[in-house]
Structure formats: structure tokens, C-alpha cells
Amino acid sequence: MSMRARIIHRDDVLKIVDLLRRDREVIAAFLGRGRDSAFGVVTDENRDRVQIHVPNPHYPPKRYVFPHIERIMKLRGGNGEVRIEPTYDAPRRAIFGIRSCDVAGIWHLDRFFLGREFRDIYYQRHREALFLVNVVCTDPGCDIDEHCFCVCADTGPAARDHFDLQLMDLGGDEFMAVAGTPAGEAFLDEPIFRRGTAEHVERRRRILGEVRKHFKEMTTSWFSATVRYVSQGKILDKTWEEIGVRCLECGGCTYVCPACTCFTVRDRQVGPNEWERVRLWDACALGGFTRMAGGHNPRRAVHDRRNRRFFRKLAHYFIQRELTMACVGCGRCNAVCHGDIGMPSVVEMIRRATAPEDKMEPVEGTPAGSK
Amino acid sequence: MMRPEVAENVYLPRVAVLDRVVDEIQDVKTFYWHFEDPADREAFKSFRPGQFVQVTLFGAGEMPLSLPPSPTEGETFFTVRRVGSCTEALHGLRPGDKFGVRGPYGNGFPMGSFHGKNLVFVAGGIGLIPLRSCIVYALAHREKYRRIQIFLGARTPRDLMYRDKLLEWERSAGVECYLTVDRAEEGWAGNVGVVGSLFKKPGVEVPVEDTVAFVCGPPVMFRFVIRDLAGMGFSEESIISTLERYMKCGVGKCGHCCIGVAYVCVDGPVFSYRQIRKLGEDI
Numbered sequence: 001m002s003m004r005a006r007i008i009h010r011d012d013v014l015k016i017v018d019l020l021r022r023d024r025e026v027i028a029a030f031l032g033r034g035r036d037s038a039f040g041v042v043t044d045e046n047r048d049r050v051q052i053h054v055p056n057p058h059y060p061p062k063r064y065v066f067p068h069i070e071r072i073m074k075l076r077g078g079n080g081e082v083r084i085e086p087t088y089d090a091p092r093r094a095i096f097g098i099r100s101c102d103v104a105g106i107w108h109l110d111r112f113f114l115g116r117e118f119r120d121i122y123y124q125r126h127r128e129a130l131f132l133v134n135v136v137c138t139d140p141g142c143d144i145d146e147h148c149f150c151v152c153a154d155t156g157p158a159a160r161d162h163f164d165l166q167l168m169d170l171g172g173d174e175f176m177a178v179a180g181t182p183a184g185e186a187f188l189d190e191p192i193f194r195r196g197t198a199e200h201v202e203r204r205r206r207i208l209g210e211v212r213k214h215f216k217e218m219t220t221s222w223f224s225a226t227v228r229y230v231s232q233g234k235i236l237d238k239t240w241e242e243i244g245v246r247c248l249e250c251g252g253c254t255y256v257c258p259a260c261t262c263f264t265v266r267d268r269q270v271g272p273n274e275w276e277r278v279r280l281w282d283a284c285a286l287g288g289f290t291r292m293a294g295g296h297n298p299r300r301a302v303h304d305r306r307n308r309r310f311f312r313k314l315a316h317y318f319i320q321r322e323l324t325m326a327c328v329g330c331g332r333c334n335a336v337c338h339g340d341i342g343m344p345s346v347v348e349m350i351r352r353a354t355a356p357e358d359k360m361e362p363v364e365g366t367p368a369g370s371k
Numbered sequence: 372m373m374r375p376e377v378a379e380n381v382y383l384p385r386v387a388v389l390d391r392v393v394d395e396i397q398d399v400k401t402f403y404w405h406f407e408d409p410a411d412r413e414a415f416k417s418f419r420p421g422q423f424v425q426v427t428l429f430g431a432g433e434m435p436l437s438l439p440p441s442p443t444e445g446e447t448f449f450t451v452r453r454v455g456s457c458t459e460a461l462h463g464l465r466p467g468d469k470f471g472v473r474g475p476y477g478n479g480f481p482m483g484s485f486h487g488k489n490l491v492f493v494a495g496g497i498g499l500i501p502l503r504s505c506i507v508y509a510l511a512h513r514e515k516y517r518r519i520q521i522f523l524g525a526r527t528p529r530d531l532m533y534r535d536k537l538l539e540w541e542r543s544a545g546v547e548c549y550l551t552v553d554r555a556e557e558g559w560a561g562n563v564g565v566v567g568s569l570f571k572k573p574g575v576e577v578p579v580e581d582t583v584a585f586v587c588g589p590p591v592m593f594r595f596v597i598r599d600l601a602g603m604g605f606s607e608e609s610i611i612s613t614l615e616r617y618m619k620c621g622v623g624k625c626g627h628c629c630i631g632v633a634y635v636c637v638d639g640p641v642f643s644y645r646q647i648r649k650l651g652e653d654i
């Protein structure tokens with residue numbers, strides 16, 4: 001068994017939360033009414049309600065590295081005296097129980113905000129202060145729902161990287177803990193962890209094989225084909241139009257997406273001659289997104305043909321640019337979309353419309369072609 | 372080399388001071404300014420023609436503005452049309468007033484790769500603003516380029532940008548300038564018609580071989596000029612332009628300027644017409 005893996009007893013798992021709380025704010029998903037769940041700060045009062053298996057909240061954990069609204073600087077002007085002062089607020093944090101898709105989401109954000117020529121210091125500060133405890137989705141009743149498609153996006157059910165610590169329920173009283181970073185590895189020295197055996201590794205493999213069967217059989221092999229269709233401009237105008245017509249431009253999909261990055265910037269007055277500059281999430285699905293001087297909106301005409309959001313997420317060019325795809329298969333957009341054009345549905349729509357036109361693809365009798 | 376405190380936070384504007392304001396045409400003024408901190412001034416010297424900056428007006432917000440000066444000139448300035456709250460706030464500033472500037476951003480025109488070529492500038496209205504930088508840059512390296520022509524169109528004679536400058540370039544630097552207006556007025560003896568009509572005027576001879584055409588102006592003008600140039604034999608690669616998109620960050624993060632597979636703020640704003648067509652969106 002690898003040096004970086006340990007076994008921990010079920011009764012001890014929440015002790016990880018306690019250990020983390022010594023010097024960090026710990027975030028976990030809490031069950032609300034019905035299947036609703038939401039991330040919140042672990043306190044002395046709610047600590048015992050932290051669960052390992054819980055439906056993944058719709059409002060993603062992205063906000064702990066890229067807050068919905070964030071003050072980025074203070075501006076003071078007037079009377080010849082001006083000051084421009086950056087403001088940072090990045091507390092030490094851990095997310096306990098982050099799902100593999102969301103770990104991949106954060107990795108995508110890392111690539112986007114920290115990669116390329118400009119580095120985003122606000123994102124960086126949040127990220128460096130963050131410790132991720134990933135939980136592998138193994139409970140079909142709780143962890144996985146009909147919208148999940150991490151298996152197609154190749155991000156789950158068990159993340160391979162980019163977490164500090166990963167926990168997986170091995171059934172019985174045992175969990176396997178795997179360290180993904182030196183910080184996570186240091187954690188494994190705590191006395192609650194013990195060494196595992198080859199049997200544990202075998203059990204992990206078997207459980208993962210079982211879990212994979214619980215994902216709805218759907219777009220699995222079509223994600224890559226869709227990327228190809230989009231990148232090569234093979235999507236028919238009528239397909240883009242159909243997607244466009246169904247889009248109500250509510251922005252819900254971008255709001256719940258762990259991999260969407262768009263923001264806008266506003267200055268708000270906080271005193272005489274004093275303003276603060278805030279940035280807030282924005283959505284390319286909203287009408288005003290590309291509006292320009294003189295009311296000329298360049299996207300309007302073309303938008304009806306090509307959906308900005310799916311193009312941005314599926315075009316090979318961007319995947320190459322960020323080295324990760326801007327969709328991690330969490331299925332949230334499918335769950336919230338009123339027009340049924342979440343990512344899995346769109347992949348399916350594109351496949352149905354494009355495959356018959358595409359001579360490279362067999363149309364009938366493919367495993368994913370059922371339904 | 373960028374200084375660490377500036378390199379660390381790409382969103383942080385540096386303090387700039389307004390020196391003087393010059394009227395250009397109606398609602399358009401040129402604002403001469405300098406960075407308060409000499410280190411910022413020094414760092415800024417290496418900007419390229421065609422790049423832009425993000426400008427903060429206290430209380431109004433931040434906006435992208437082109438850099439009409441050439442790095443070969445001693446002064447920094449903007450030429451800005453009043454259209455809304457930020458531009459209005461800039462127009463309201465007086466010499467000595469302060470604002471914020473960060474940048475320069477964007478790819479700029481690859482002036483070095485045009486050595487030995489003819490340069491044809493075609494502008495509509497304030498489209499001449501971003502082109503001014505390359506024109507002055509080319510004139511500062513006059514021997515590197517062959518013929519230089521400027522075609523400028525405007526609604527009325529009073530809307531012709533940088534008119535004194537055009538005269539000066541024409542007189543001193545071997546530049547051919549051709550002007551046209553949509554509507555003539557008292558005292559206008561020049562051409563009347565769209566800018567493309569100038570290409571066919573008697574006495575005008577536009578070189579096509581080994582020529583780069585720079586086209587900037589409103590979308591309608593752009594479409595017509597492209598058609599004219601294509602008809603004259605210009606290839607899609609030999610026509611270049613700058614795209615103007617709604618921008619919030621200037622550094623490839625906010626997503627607002629993203630069109631097709633390009634982020635205009637970092638991949639542009641300068642594109643060849645061939646690239647623009649491949650982006651698959653309207654100008």
C-alpha cells in the first residue's frame with residue numbers, strides 16, 4: 001500500500017474536522033429540508049451534523065476561492081488627494097467533503113486564474129489559504145443523482161489529484177485516506193490514522209467499479225465527439241437555434257457552475273469621496289454581457305446561432321488553452337435549467353443532430369445511443 | 372522588468388495627473404497626462420502602438436481607452452468621445468486632477484513585421500484614434516516603410532479628427548492624406564462621399580502589392596471598406612483592424628471581451644481581417 005494512504009475508523013472521521021478547526025475555518029455541506037443542502041461554516045453547534053454522504057449543494061464551493069461579491073480595492077479621490085489601496089480578505093479555510101467534480105472545478109479555476117500571462121492575486125490568496133478534503137462519491141442514494149456525469153467528464157467519482165486529503169468510504173467501519181499534497185501528508189501523522197493492507201486497496205478498487213454502474217447511462221462517449229463537432233464548426237445552425245430558443249437567459253447555469261469564471265466590476269460609494277471597487281459574478285447568458293457604446297451589441301445577431309456558454313466550454317481551443325475543460329460534469333446546470341439545456345442535455349442534443357451529418361461517427365447501435 | 376508591487380496585483384491602477392486638455396471635434400477631447408510616480412512613467416515607456424489602458428475615474432468607474440500617442444513621442448494622452456458616465460467624468464476633469472491608469476494591455480500592431488511595406492490607413496470618425504499611434508510610429512521610422520497613405524472619412528468637415536496633425540504629416544513626412552465627408556458645409560472644397568469612394572478618385576493610386584491596410588471605424592464603414600479593399604485585390608491577411616469590445620478587466624479574466632475563440636483584451640485588440648473572420652462574429 002502506498003505511503004500516502006491510511007485507514008481511519010468511521011467514528012474518527014469527524015475528528016479531521018476538529019483538527020482542521022484548530023487553525024482554520026472549516027466549510028462543510030449541511031442537509032437542509034428534503035434533498036436540499038448548502039455549504040456552511042462548521043461551528044460547535046452544528047459540528048455533529050456534518051455528514052460524509054450528503055447531496056452536493058447546488059450553490060458550488062467556488063465562492064471560497066472566487067466569492068460571489070468581493071471587494072478588491074478602496075478608492076479615495078477628490079481635493080487633489082487620492083489613494084488606491086488593494087484590499088484582501090482570504091482567511092485560512094478548509095472545505096470538508098468537497099466532491100471530486102468540484103475539486104476538478106477548482107483545478108480548472110487554478111488553470112484559468114493563475115495560468116497564462118496575468119495572475120489573479122485575489123484568487124491566488126484564497127486558493128493558497130484553502131485545504132481540500134475530498135470525499136469520493138460512493139453512496140448511490142445520497143452522493144449521486146440523475147444529473148451527475150463526472151464519469152463522462154473524467155473527473156470522478158474519485159478525484160485523482162488536486163485535493164489535499166481524500167476520504168473514501170470502504171464500507172463497514174473503515175475509510176481510506178489518501179494525501180494529495182505535502183500538507184495532506186503531514187495530516188496522516190495524526191494518531192487517528194493507521195496503516196492499511198492490500199485488502200483495503202482491493203476493496204477500494206471493487207467499490208469504485210460498483211459505483212460507476214450507478215451513473216445514468218448517457219452521454220459518456222459523446223463528450224469528446226461534441227468537443228470535436230463544436231471545434232470544427234460542425235454544429236448545424238438549427239441546433240444552436242434550438243438551444244438559443246430554449247435559453248431563458250436567467251443565468252442560473254452560470255450561477256451554479258463550479259467552472260464558470262466571468263465577472264463584472266463595479267465601484268460603489270461608501271462615503272464622501274470614497275468608493276470601493278467590487279467584483280461580482282457575471283454570466284455570458286445575460287443579455288447585457290457584451291453590450292457596447294452606442295447600443296451596438298455585436299453578439300445579439302450571432303448569439304441566436306451559437307450559444308456562448310457552450311461554445312466557450314466545449315471548443316477545443318479553450319480546452320487546450322487552459323489544459324482543462326470548463327465543465328467538470330457536476331450536472332448542476334441540468335438540475336436548475338428551466339429550458340432543459342444543461343450541459344448533459346446539450347451534449348445529447350448536439351449528438352442527435354450532428355452525428356447523422358458526420359460521416360466519421362456510427363449512428364446506430366452505439367452504447368451511448370440508447371434512449 | 373515590472374516592479375513587484377505592480378506585478379503582484381494586475382487590477383491595481385496607478386495614480387495619474389491631468390496636464391492639459393485640448394478640444395478636438397464635438398464631444399471629443401484630448402487629455403494629456405503623466406503618472407505621478409516616476410517609476411510608473413519609466414515602466415510605461417515601452418508600450419506598443421495599438422495597445423490600450425484601463426482608466427479609473429473616481430466615482431465613475433473604469434473603462435478601456437486606446438493609446439493614440441506613439442512610444443516615440445514624449446507625451447502620454449488619450450483622445451476620448453463623451454458617451455456615458457466614465458467618459459463624462461474624464462471630460463469634467465481639470466488640469467491637476469487625478470485619476471487611475473493601469474496597463475498597457477493588448478497585443479498592439481506588429482509594426483516590425485511591416486518593414487519594407489506600403490502602409491494604407493483607412494479610418495472613419497474617431498477610428499483614427501487607435502491608428503494615430505502607428506502613423507506617428509511609422510513616421511518616426513520613415514525609412515523602414517514605403518508609401519504611407521491616410522484615408523479619413525467623417526460625417527461633416529467639423530468631425531474630421533486630428534486635422535492639424537494630418538496637415539503637418541502631409542507637409543513634412545511624405546504622407547498622402549485624403550479626406551472625405553458625408554455632408555459638405557460652408558468652405559468645404561474636398562470630397563463628399565463614403566471613405567471608400569476616395570480609392571477610385573482620379574489622382575489617387577492605392578498600392579496593393581506589399582501593402583498593409585489598417586482599417587478602423589464604425590461597423591458599417593468597416594464592412595464597406597473591407598469589400599472595397601477586397602475588390603482592389605487586398606488579401607484577408609493584409610487588412611488589419613482593432614476590435615472594440617465591452618471590457619471589464621483588460622487581462623483575460625472577466626470574460627466580457629471574449630468573442631469566438633479570442634479574448635480581445637489579450638489576444639487583440641489588433642487582428643487581421645482573416646482572424647476576425649475566423650472568430651466568426653460580427654465586427
Ligand SMILES: Cc1cc2nc3c(=O)[nH]c(=O)nc-3n(C[C@H](O)[C@H](O)[C@H](O)COP(=O)(O)OP(=O)(O)OC[C@H]3O[C@@H](n4cnc5c(N)ncnc54)[C@H](O)[C@@H]3O)c2cc1C
Pocket residue numbers: 291292293294295296423433434435436437438449450451452453454455456457458459500501614615616617618619640
Ligand atoms: C480597447 C478599447 C479601446 C478604446 N479606446 C477608446 C478611445 O481611445 N477613445 C474613446 O473615446 N473611446 C474608446 N473606447 C470606448 C470606451 O471604452 C467607451 O466609450 C467607454 O468605456 C464608455 O464608458 P462610459 O462610462 O462613458 O459609458 P457608460 O455610461 O458605461 O455607457 C455608455 C455607452 O458606452 C458603452 N460602454 C460602457 N462601457 C464600455 C466598455 N468598457 N467598452 C465599450 N463600450 C462600453 C455602454 O454600453 C453604453 O452604450 C475604447 C474601447 C475599447 C474596448
Ligand code: SF4
Pocket residue numbers: 253256257258259260313326327328329330331332333334342343344
Ligand atoms: S457546465 Fe454544468 S455540468 Fe458542467 S461543471 Fe458547469 S454546472 Fe456542472
Ligand code: FES
Pocket residue numbers: 617618619620621622623624625626627628629634635636637
Ligand atoms: S476584458 Fe476581461 S477578459 Fe477581456
